[in-house]
Amino acid sequence: MFRNHLKIAWRSLKKQPFFTFLNIFGLTVGMAGGLLIALYIYDELSYDKMFPNSEQIYRLNADIKFGGAENSTAVVPAPMAEVLESDFPQVEATTRFRTIGSSLLKKSGTLRNVKLTGTTYADPSFLGFFGIDLLFGDKQTVLKDPNTVVLTKSAAEKFFPVNEAVGQTLIFDSGETHTVSGVIDDLPRNSFLGEYSLFIAMAGYADAKIPNWGSHNYNTFVKLSPLSERADFESSLPYIVDTYVLTWAQTVFPGMTKEQFDASGNYIRYSALPLTDIHLHSHRKGEMNANNSIQNIYILSFIALFLIVLASVNFMNLSTASSLKRAKEVGIRKTLGSNQFTLIGQFLTESGLISFASLLGALVLSMLLMPYFNDLSDKQLSVPLLEPYFWLIIIVFTVILGLFSGSYPAFFLSRFAPTKVLSGSGSTAVGGGKLRNGLVIFQFAISVFLIVATLVVYGQLQFIQQKDLGYEKEQVLILNDVYALGAKTRLLKEKITDLPQVSNSTLSAYFPTPSSRSDNSFFEEGISDQEKALSMQTWDVDHDYVSTFNLKILAGRDFDPTIYSDSSAMLINESTLKVLGISVEEVLGKRFSSNMVETDYEYYTVIGVINDFHFESLRETITPLSLVIGKNPGSLAIKLNASDFAQTITQIEAIWTQLAPELPFNYYFMDASFDDTYQADQRLGKLFVIFTVLSILVACLGLFGLAAFNAEKRTKEIGIRKVLGASVGQISFRLSVDFLKLVAISVLISLPLGWYVMNKWLEDFSYKIEISWWVLAIAAFMAVAIAILTVSYQSIKAAIANPVNSLRTE
Incomplete structure (x- = not known):
């Protein structure tokens, strides 16, 4: 039976190549866009998860109000780590970093310096803490002595053969000589250490030994025991402020009491942030790496979902629109004994065939576009064709997409009563017009929303570029x-x-x-x-x-x-x-x-x-x-x-x-x-433009197909109108106005939504644009203009056709 369904599905798709092409092309574009965004999101969500026991690791943050300023930092005082290990039983281990930007250094006996970016002082515990293996060196002694360093493989290769690096000496621009005590592999790009290549022994950094609770400069990480809860740990952190910070402050401000400090409105609050949340949920002073925003992930997730849903909506629209052509087929099949479930299976087989054809197209298109997408997103992504889980996920997804896209048309077509459709009296009952109208409104509402978002993002970026910053940065x-x-x-x-x-x-x-x-x-x-x-x-x-x-x-x-x-x-x-x-x-x-x-x-x-x-x-x-x-x-x-x-x-x-x-x-x-x-915002703006264009393209494909079907359905009406003297313009207007009404409704729905959501996005900026009425007007005009261009071709084509041929079609 399944083989029979496949044969009939193949013949049916070949019978209507235009609608088949529209469906496959639309789904291909939607799935390719969704796949690229999914790979990007997967990479963003994978940050720092490669470290062993990453779910037990937290970074200490500080929120401080003092001297009229409020600061949120990713750094805490130097003695914090020692206190956490000695006074907090739930803390298994700690490690610290003190970043210093870049360093100039040269191999002993040479003149030319090399600049290494991503330089930091580090405790010797950091290798074991994060489960980082040494390629060369002794893990028991590495970084324990002052004036020793650990290099990544790529950094070490700039000075000497990697296997000969340990024991070699490097001279810093300050004149200090450091010995290489270890070499590690290059750190993963999707980690907070991804940009670091030089780790200097904290033992040689005098500031790290001073019990100064007023200076916040150290990125400090803790590993909690498996049974410990973050909330319980954070509830204990005020103990540090009361016991250590205020005691130290009283040596600077003699006579100051905790009550006076609290009454002044000043505060110091420490908190713990999960290691795996840093990349998307932290934007504090003293971050070790440039982070992304979870908001951008949400936005891109919605865009990917919109693209795929828009393509599925196209399939539903075109399938129900062509129901009149399939009505007699259904009637004959039912008369010959086919039941509703057999017909549903037949139509779902057709949608599945289209989905898998689109999947192949999407994979090819994604691989072709991947280099450009990587340039745009500053990633090194690839389609994981050799990963079994990848194939399992996309095949299951494609099956679900085929069922989702084909479910309504299958149930809709299989319900036709054979007596009505074979007698010709059921033509008014098989159109599915209300659903199609609703789906067109949905499609264009999404497209208009994305147009508004794109205009606002680019407006804010232009505002940033043109704003008087109070100084001259050009030249x-x-x-x-x-x-x-x-x-x-x-x-x-x-x-x-x-x-x-x-x-x-x-x-x-x-x-x-x-x-x-x-x-x-x-x-x-x-x-x-x-x-x-x-x-x-x-x-x-x-x-x-x-x-x-x-x-x-x-x-x-x-x-x-x-x-x-x-x-x-x-x-x-x-x-x-x-x-x-x-x-x-x-x-x-x-x-x-x-x-x-x-x-x-x-x-x-x-x-x-x-x-x-x-x-x-x-x-x-x-x-x-x-x-x-x-x-x-x-x-x-x-x-x-x-x-x-x-x-x-x-x-x-x-x-x-x-x-x-x-x-x-x-x-x-x-x-x-x-x-x-503002690179992250610029990348977001470019992604908005690209995927907004794709969503409009997919929506227009559906509208184009519906306009073609509508013109074909009204062939006799058009012929009669032309015979009675109607002009091409009048007929084109009649054929277009119904679609423009739907676009107008979608505009009315999406403009308030776009205004609200983008105002929320702008709240992240202290200096920002106001969303003017003309931004919404441009979005509405663009949507209507696109709809007119899409529909008018089919409308004019039908209007200029010979009425004699039109009347002969009945």
Whole structure:
């Protein structure tokens, strides 16, 4: 019987190639899009699950309010790990990291330095903690001695053969010599350690041994015993604040009590976040890696679901629309003895055949598109053709999709009464018009919603690009690692500034693009009460910082190299004034110190107020900031004139090579760094565009097929109207207006939904656009225009047909 069903299904599909093509093509597009998104989501959900006992591992977070600022950090104080192991019986093990960005180092006996990104201090326990095996080295002794390092395989290959790495020495830019004590394999990209290649022994880092509970710099992980609950563990963490943090704070603020601290509104709260939740659920200061958002996963999941449902809806629509053609077939089959279940099996076999044909097309299309999708999503995905579970999942999914897509048409067609359809009196009862109308509304409602979402995402990205950030980021070249030149740093700046294509330059460790930074607590001279603390970032700069970035001096003056006392001067931004609650006139001349040791106060005098400028993502509000003259610059920012940038960079590289031939020449443009901050949002915008186009394409395929069927169904009516004098325009309007009504209803449904959902998405940004009425109007216009273009072809084609031929068809 099944073989018979297959033969009949094949013949039936060959009889109507146009509708068969529409169904297979629509399902292919929907399934390919769904497969690509599913592989992306699977990769995102797999982060950090490769580590043994990952479900027992948690990272400590801190939420702090102090000095008028609220901070959520992924780092905690250095002594936290030791206290957790000694005082918390449910803690099996701990490990810490102290990230330092990148490092310049060279093999002993060579001159040329190599830059390794992803550098961190690490406790020796981290290898066993995360179940990371050594390729070379002794796991019992690795990283236990100061001045030892562990390299990943790729990092080690930059210096020496991997099997000879252990025991070799590397010289850091600071001049310190470190011995390689181990080599590990490259870490998985889908882990929080994926970008790290150099691990330095924490034993050689003095700060890690200081019991300072006021400094939060260490990413700390705990492994709880199998029977321990996260909630019970977190409920015990206030013990650390009461026993250790406040005791330490009382040495800084003598006489301060817990009651006074709580009454001030300040707080310190520690919490534990599951390791496997970090990538999608954490966006705190001090993250070890750039994380994604669970919101983006939800959005992409809905898009994948929409695509597949839209394709299935097409199948239902076209199958029920062609029911008149199959009605007599059903009548004859029932007359010859076929029962309803046999007919249902026949029609489900047809839908299954279409589903499996679409699956093959989707696999081929996915593999063709995968390189472009990987570029877009910054992934290294592939279709896992050799994985049995993959085939099991997609085959089961395809069967379900075939049953879902074909279920309604099968039950709908098998219900026809043979006496009615064979006598011709059942034609009005077999159309399924209400359901088809509902499905068309559903399809276009989704499409309009995606159009609204795409317009809003791109509008926000344009707003970010065009917003006045309060500083100039265009034509600014950042030269990295200038600190490694030591005494030659100033000479490098002078030589580069003398180039005719350079208008200005400045040395600093910090620039107005998001990076790893932390706040310091400042106190006004004569005040040491913790309630009066001011939490503020402090950047080391030189005298040309304000002029290079064209910051505005709102009051007071800029740094002056001829005034010696400016070495202890300070510029503050407008947000600092708001927190202090004083006027510009009152703040000038005030002195602040960040050193809370009474015997060693180091004061900075406020000499000027600069404008607020955005130095964090636009998702964040502008917080207090101070600029001071620094002695240890990290990079050089070079303001270029409009000229041949390539030639200028070549000249700058020549100066660099002359002064530091042993150091690599690394640079980037500030506007490119700014754009990198919003890469995730830009990728989301591009994905919206692509999958919105695909959803509209699938919806239009269905509408095109329905328009063709509708025109064919009304062939006689069209012929009569033409004979009676109706024009092509009138007939086209009559054939199109019914579909446009459905599109109009879908627009009315989807516009409020799109407005609501995208307003929720915009809530993540502190600085954002308002969704204007014209955004909704453009989405509505695009939907109607697409529908008109889709339907009008079939309508005009039917309207210009010879009426004699039309009347002969009956």
